[in-house]
Amino acid sequence: MATIKQVALEAGLSKSTVSRFIAQNGYVSDEARKKIEEAIKKLNFTPNLSAQSLKTKKNQLVGLLLPDISNPFFPMLAKGAEEFLKEKGYRVMLGNIGENHQSEHDYLKVLLQSNAAGIISTHDFKEEFPDLDIPSVIVDRVGHKSNYGVFSDNESGGRLAAKVIVEAGAKNVAVVSGPLNATNINNRFKASIAYLKEKKVDFKALYSQSYDFEEIQKEAREVLANKENFDSIIAPSDIHAMAYIHEIHRLDKKIPEEIQIIGYDDIQMSQFIYPALSTIHQSAYQMGLEAAQLIYKIATDQPIEKSKIELPVHYVARETIRQKGKE
Amino acid sequence: MATIKQVALEAGLSKSTVSRFIAQNGYVSDEARKKIEEAIKKLNFTPNLSAQSLKTKKNQLVGLLLPDISNPFFPMLAKGAEEFLKEKGYRVMLGNIGENHQSEHDYLKVLLQSNAAGIISTHDFKEEFPDLDIPSVIVDRVGHKSNYGVFSDNESGGRLAAKVIVEAGAKNVAVVSGPLNATNINNRFKASIAYLKEKKVDFKALYSQSYDFEEIQKEAREVLANKENFDSIIAPSDIHAMAYIHEIHRLDKKIPEEIQIIGYDDIQMSQFIYPALSTIHQSAYQMGLEAAQLIYKIATDQPIEKSKIELPVHYVARETIRQKGKE
Structure with a gap:
């Protein structure tokens, strides 16, 4: 690859003039400009954007x-x-x-x-x-x-999800935790459970291993296949809720009459699925x-x-x- | 910020030993290692990852x-x-x-x-x-x-979308083009129109200015508000189709009885919306x-x-x- 030095030689100009031209930094006469452009074209010279950019401390x-x-x-x-x-x-x-x-x-x-x-x-x-x-x-x-x-505010969110589902008559709740170890997200899950305990509502804590839709579908299939007969599900995300809804449809159970479910996030999709998802809104x-x-x-x-x-x-x-x- | 030179001075070692240690490149005795670690801690020295990484040509x-x-x-x-x-x-x-x-x-x-x-x-x-x-x-x-x-294969896709909608009895079709100037995507739109012309089905070409859901909703509202009475819509993407479906619901028109619509892409969401979206699948x-x-x-x-x-x-x-x- 051609260098600035070669371009300068070809153009019959100093290396610093060529540098000023390339960096668009300082005066270059029209005549010099023309010569440099010709030399660049002839030598197929590519300015090293990398070296140039490093001169500015922060690159935005x-x-x-x-x-x-x-x-x-x-x-x-x-x-x-x-x-x-x-x-x-x-x-x-x-x-x-x-x-x-x-x-x-x-x-x-x-x-x-x-x-x-x-x-x-x-x-x-x-x-x-x-x-x-x-x-x-x-x-x-x-x-x-x-x-x-x-x-x-994950604590309020977790509590609110449990409150909504209990007030809608939940008797046997599956509380699903996402695969996270971040304290504040776990607080959401813990707050749901604390509320259910307070209200003396039966529940089972379940642990999802994934945020991948197809993985969650598999988990949901297993959860729904066993004989627990949950009438309510608190999902850790709308994606989880959607995967569960998909599996509930497959079992021909009615939502919310036979199983009700609450999501978390309020992603745009939630309003377009069937049935439209009730959820805790947090603004991404x-x-x-x-x-x-x-x-x-x-x-x-x-x-x-x-x-x-x-x-x-x-x-x-x-x-x-x-x-x-x-x- | 401390420099390698200061670390070397503090550790009582040569600059090149410290460099070898930081770059993990070459032999450094355990004793020297310990001294350098202490000096780094004391001076709160941060190695410049930037300079180091630039030494390897490609960074994967x-x-x-x-x-x-x-x-x-x-x-x-x-x-x-x-x-x-x-x-x-x-x-x-x-x-x-x-x-x-x-x-x-x-x-x-x-x-x-x-x-x-x-x-x-x-x-x-x-x-x-x-x-x-x-x-x-x-x-x-x-x-x-x-x-x-x-x-x-956008040409086949565009043709297929039109074929499906015509075979389902379309009489008056809105063909919506996405806001693109890429030739091959325009081919899709052109192929739909070519097919409708071949089959002598009435259509109107419409041009969407956006891929943003809310923007498309506004466009859809305008399209549906005027008196064209389309019975079929060929959408340039599933996102477009979903925005139209949303507006069709708002007008209380039945899908597909009063208006049928076909999407493009087959994004995951398409199977979960109501009604589930018929679409041309391309694998992203x-x-x-x-x-x-x-x-x-x-x-x-x-x-x-x-x-x-x-x-x-x-x-x-x-x-x-x-x-x-x-x-």
Whole structure:
């Protein structure tokens, strides 16, 4: 590949003139410009964007590390982050770290190498790499040690899901936990169980191993095949609820008359499935947006009023929970 | 921030020993190791991963540039690419270039700077940057000039959509085109229209400006509000079809009795909405997988049998198209 030196030789100009031209940094006469363009064309010279970019300290890149983009919750979170950061001149690059964040280290390397301005992640990598000098905000799965985080009020959400289902007449509830070890998400599950205990409603705790739709379908098939005869299900996500609904249809049981089910997240899809899913709404878009604002403030040294932001949740009544007075 | 020189001074060792230790490259005695670790801790030294990583030519990163991850077609494509590349030790980083690929240049910069092994994109950036020396495969929206590409048989797909709807008794069809300028996707739309003309079925061509669900809902509302009285709709994507279905429900019209509609893509959601969407299936997962195999072959200098891969499509009958003999 041709070098700047060769281009300079070909153009009959100094290397620094060619450099100024390529970096668009400083004066280059029209005549020189023309010569350089000809030389570049002749030698098929490609400027090394890499070397150029490294001169600017930050390249306006923010990394977004998420566990699963096939769950629409996360693309919506990405959208919230991206729309804010785009306004501010930043680009977002998305990495899929999986539920076990096994590829996290590789992504961190790439982002540091690209001088990223910050990282928004569902996993607090600073626990493992405390010395990494890069602004970071944890979303959704915020731990006690995280410095900056945006998350939903999972405790209220878990309690609310149980309250809704109990008030609709639940007698025997399957409470499904997602495959997570993040404290605050487990709080959701624990809060549901605490409420059911308070109200002395029979329940069984079940543990899902996956967020993959087909995997969950298999789990749902097993749960529904045994003789427990649940009349209600509290699902850890709308994706889980949808997989269960699919299997309940297969068994020709009526929703919500024979089995009622409540989801969590309120992804867009929830309003279009049949029956439309009753669920606990948490705003993925808002979560992404707040995280983006936070990372922007950290990256640009602005004052931060709140380093941990808890977003409210609410119940969205649709068709999978029995209506009061209709039983 | 502390430098390697300061660490060497603190540890009472040469700079090159410290370098070897940090880069994990060459022999360092246990005693030296201990001293360096203490010095690093004391000085709170952070190794510059950036400088280190640049030493290896390729960092096993593949960039995936997509127009919209809120359309589940693209996360599924990403999944196909990612699962193959992960096996081969590569990481995939996703960038959202939008329908107008306005942020493409910034992503290219980041990927070149990170010495990415290759780029899979829905937009052929080599038309604008012909000298960029990086393996690239175009997916979905492959143009005539693209060297490597994976795409669906859009012409057959477009024709098939029209055939299905005509055989189900369509008399007055709205054919909706997506907001694309990619030749091969337009071929789909053109093939539908060619078939309707052949069969002398009345139709009107409509042009959608968006892939955003809410935007499409607005368009659908306008289309359905005027007095055309379409009895059939050929949608450019399942997302479009779902937005139309939503608006048709709002008007209390029966699907498929009063209006039938066919989608395109067969995203997972299509089977869960009400009524379940009849659609043309194209495999996003397969598209991502084939593109990943191709980029891997290019990046590792393996022989390539086929530089452009066309994937077959087929019709999936569900509930939004009238059944023959049921009219």
